[in-house]
Amino acid sequence: MSLSIIESCVNCWACYDVCPSEAIYEAAPHFLIDAKKCTECEGDYADPQCASICPIEGAILDAAGESINPPGSLTGIPPEMMEKAMAEIQAR
Numbered sequence: 001m002s003l004s005i006i007e008s009c010v011n012c013w014a015c016y017d018v019c020p021s022e023a024i025y026e027a028a029p030h031f032l033i034d035a036k037k038c039t040e041c042e043g044d045y046a047d048p049q050c051a052s053i054c055p056i057e058g059a060i061l062d063a064a065g066e067s068i069n070p071p072g073s074l075t076g077i078p079p080e081m082m083e084k085a086m087a088e089i090q091a092r
Contacts, residue, residue: 001063002023003038003048005072008059010055015049016049019050021038023039051069057070
């Protein structure tokens with residue numbers, strides 16, 4: 001059982017200090033999670049703290065490879081609406 005951080009991570013350091021198992025470490029080009037240390041905050045918190053504070057949608061995955069904070073979860077904007085809005089902006 002372990003979470004992972006993918007390349008969309010922007011190295012903002014938000015997750016680093018909240019990890020109770022000190023599983024997050026700095027690596028190039030983005031932060032990573034040590035699978036041997038990661039407990040997914042089980043026994044410490046109800047939700048993984050790294051994902052609860054991460055400002056980047058889709059940057060943290062669960063053990064199954066599913067995004068813990070999928071697109072739209074932080075902004076409240078459904079992905080379809082975001083794509084349409086971005087297309088309109090880029091067309092200008």
